[in-house]
Amino acid sequence: MTPTQQQEFEAGLGLDVVFPTPGQIMRQRMTTHKGFIIGGIMVLAVFLVAVFAPYISGHDPYHQDLSNRMIPPVWSAQGNWDHPLGTDNMGRDYLSRLVYGSRVSLLIGFSCTAIAAVIGISLGLIAGYFGGMADYIVSFIITIRLALPAVLVAVAVVAIIGGSMQVVILVLGCLIWDRFAVILRATTQQIRSMDYVQAAKAAGCSVVWIMTREIMPNLLNSIVIVSTLEIGRAILLEAALSFLGMGVQPPTPSWGLMIAEGKDAMLFDPYLVTIPGVALFFLVLGMNLFGDGLRDVTSPEGRS
Amino acid sequence: MLIYTLKRLGLAFVVLIAVSLISFMLLRVSGDPAISLAGEGASNEEIEFVRANYGFDRPLIIQYFEWAGRAIRGDFGNSPYLNQPVALMLKERMGVTMILGISALSFAMLLSIPLGMLAAIRPNTWIDRVALSISVMGQAMPSFWFGLILIIFFGVKLRWLPISGSDTWQHFVMPTIALGYYATPAIMRLVRSGMMEVLASDHIRTARAKGLRWPKILFKHTLRNAIIPVVAVAAVQLGFMLGGSIVIESIFALNGLGNLAWVSISRSDLPVVQAIVLFLSTIYIFLTFMGDLLNAFLDPRIRSN
Numbered sequence: 125m126t127p128t129q130q131q132e133f134e135a136g137l138g139l140d141v142v143f144p145t146p147g148q149i150m151r152q153r154m155t156t157h158k159g160f161i162i163g164g165i166m167v168l169a170v171f172l173v174a175v176f177a178p179y180i181s182g183h184d185p186y187h188q189d190l191s192n193r194m195i196p197p198v199w200s201a202q203g204n205w206d207h208p209l210g211t212d213n214m215g216r217d218y219l220s221r222l223v224y225g226s227r228v229s230l231l232i233g234f235s236c237t238a239i240a241a242v243i244g245i246s247l248g249l250i251a252g253y254f255g256g257m258a259d260y261i262v263s264f265i266i267t268i269r270l271a272l273p274a275v276l277v278a279v280a281v282v283a284i285i286g287g288s289m290q291v292v293i294l295v296l297g298c299l300i301w302d303r304f305a306v307i308l309r310a311t312t313q314q315i316r317s318m319d320y321v322q323a324a325k326a327a328g329c330s331v332v333w334i335m336t337r338e339i340m341p342n343l344l345n346s347i348v349i350v351s352t353l354e355i356g357r358a359i360l361l362e363a364a365l366s367f368l369g370m371g372v373q374p375p376t377p378s379w380g381l382m383i384a385e386g387k388d389a390m391l392f393d394p395y396l397v398t399i400p401g402v403a404l405f406f407l408v409l410g411m412n413l414f415g416d417g418l419r420d421v422t423s424p425e426g427r428s
Numbered sequence: 429m430l431i432y433t434l435k436r437l438g439l440a441f442v443v444l445i446a447v448s449l450i451s452f453m454l455l456r457v458s459g460d461p462a463i464s465l466a467g468e469g470a471s472n473e474e475i476e477f478v479r480a481n482y483g484f485d486r487p488l489i490i491q492y493f494e495w496a497g498r499a500i501r502g503d504f505g506n507s508p509y510l511n512q513p514v515a516l517m518l519k520e521r522m523g524v525t526m527i528l529g530i531s532a533l534s535f536a537m538l539l540s541i542p543l544g545m546l547a548a549i550r551p552n553t554w555i556d557r558v559a560l561s562i563s564v565m566g567q568a569m570p571s572f573w574f575g576l577i578l579i580i581f582f583g584v585k586l587r588w589l590p591i592s593g594s595d596t597w598q599h600f601v602m603p604t605i606a607l608g609y610y611a612t613p614a615i616m617r618l619v620r621s622g623m624m625e626v627l628a629s630d631h632i633r634t635a636r637a638k639g640l641r642w643p644k645i646l647f648k649h650t651l652r653n654a655i656i657p658v659v660a661v662a663a664v665q666l667g668f669m670l671g672g673s674i675v676i677e678s679i680f681a682l683n684g685l686g687n688l689a690w691v692s693i694s695r696s697d698l699p700v701v702q703a704i705v706l707f708l709s710t711i712y713i714f715l716t717f718m719g720d721l722l723n724a725f726l727d728p729r730i731r732s733n
Contacts, residue, residue, distance in 0.1 A: 264439075264442070264443070264446075267439070267443050268443055268446045268447060268450070270664075270712070270716075271443055271447050271667075271709045271712045271713050271716075272447060272450065272705070272709055273667075273668075273670070273671025273672075273674075273705065273708045273709065273712070274671060275671055275672055275674055275675060276671055276674050276686075276689055276701075276704065276705055276708065277454075277705060279674065279689075279690070279693055280454060280689075280693055280698075280701050280705065281454070283693045283694070283696070284454075284698075356567075356568065360568075360570050363570050363572075363573075364570065364571075364572055364675050367570075367572050367675070368674070368675065368678065368690060369694070370693070380570075383570075383572070383573055383576065387576065390576060390579075390580060391580070391584050394580050397573070397576050397577075397580070398577070398580075401570065401573035401576070401577070404570050404573065405565075405568055405569055405570065405573070408567075408568040408570075409564065409565065409568035411568075412564060412567055412568050413564065416564075
């Protein structure tokens with residue numbers, strides 16, 4: 125190959141073959157991944173409902189109207205458009221309670237996960253980075269946490285302290301950090317042995333520097349994915365606690381509580397139970413699809 | 429294998445001690461047990477009498493050892509609410525929860541192993557998608573709500589099954605489905621990915637090349653390898669299901685440990701709650717221990733690690 129041929133060849137290479145950047149590959153995967161898009165839209169929809177709650181529901185979710193108790197939804201014969209999803213046994217507008225309930229679910233889902241993330245990430249980082257004794261102790265703590273029946277302990281603790289939204293957030297946050305710890309421990313172990321971390325060590329960087337500047341950026345991906353899945357889990361647990369009467373207290377419109385309140389009348393008015401349940405299912409399904417999709421889209425191997 | 433067993437046994441024992449400490453503390457952080465035992469409106473002398481009588485005035489660590497020592501012998505004290513031995517109450521309710529747990533696990537396995545296998549044999553076909561949707565939906569479905577929907581549909585609309593109680597096997601059908609469906613996604617995903625990995629391996633190619641029949645390849649050569657991690661996960665899931673039985677049992681009014689826990693929590697009968705937490709944790713520790721051993725037995729690589 126003569127020098128001119130070489131130049132032409134390289135020029136040709138530059139013209140014809142444009143390698144996509146990792147960001148482009150990811151964006152391309154995002155726009156074609158069905159679960160990611162559908163899940164994202166579902167979660168976004170619930171978000172919008174929560175933000176614009178006062179504009180969607182025409183009624184006060186706390187306002188009781190005993191002359192209008194148990195009005196069925198609009199699709200049944202006795203329904204009317206003033207209460208599109210009917211009213212509950214206190215005459216409260218069911219659509220308003222449902223719409224405001226999304227705020228409770230999202231608030232609890234995000235706050236619990238934030239607490240769980242702080243605990244789980246710290247434990248996972250310490251175990252994965254230092255290894256040895258630290259790893260042994262953290263693994264031991266994780267084993268203990270897994271051995272405790274989470275729902276039972278949560279119900280018992282909430283019953284002892286007294287139910288309120290803050291208590292539920294705190295108790296659940298302190299119980300569901302296990303997956304953060306397990307996954308971040310494994311990921312940190314992988315990253316720790318990377319050349320650039322060794323290089324940073326050799327260059328004399330402090331432990332804090334290495335953790336925050338070298339390791340953390342590479343963990344962000346896992347953290348976001350685990351967080352989305354944990355938000356779903358926290359929302360389900362809150363609903364279960366509220367359903368058992370040991371979570372958010374009445375008259376707060378929580379979906380789990382609405383199911384509990386509708387339970388006694390569900391044989392005659394099943395909508396009292398089905399509607400909040402469908403809402404819960406919709407939100408958690410959206411979260412899980414989005415989280416699973418995010419994992420597929422961002423991990424190079426795709427679905428595993 | 430012996431060293432591995434001893435190591436695991438040691439770990440299980442230490443975890444058990446930690447868990448017993450936590451369930452012991454559960455009662456103590458709730459306030460002064462002497463005051464709640466003496467009852468409402470008790471005078472200071474009465475409270476002091478109860479405190480001295482029950483030994484609440486001694487150091488916590490000594491109280492713990494005494495409590496733990498009695499718990500090992502199966503004595504959890506008396507329930508202050510019913511004035512009955514807690515151990516007796518547990519013994520009466522245990523059976524129902526065990527039946528529920530085991531049948532729920534069997535249901536989950538019967539659903540997830542065939543579906544996971546089919547999905548792995550025919551990836552990206554409709555059967556794979558059905559399996560995937562079942563697992564995705566199972567993870568998003570609130571189990572207590574699923575139970576209520578089953579009651580509305582099969583109990584009230586169709587009148588096929590009884591909706592509350594634990595007298596006959598029919599009473600267990602809906603709780604089993606509601607609880608078992610919850611464990612299905614995890615097991616199915618594991619079977620699917622395990623099967624796919626083994627199916628792609630060299631020894632399966634060899635088996636096919638030498639003309640072995642497909643069913644034999646599937647069951648003998650593939651499933652046996654793919655099922656190994658399922659064993660450990662099944663043990664863990666059974667533990668989770670026993671813990672989650674509190675919700676399901678309260679819906680179906682099953683007379684088991686979960687229901688007892690819930691009722692005891694709502695009437696602040698904390699020694700019972702404490703005993704149930706300890707009991708369920710112990711079962712979980714035992715199950716994971718057995719799962720680990722079985723895993724090591726099936727897969728020699730784990731032993732040497």
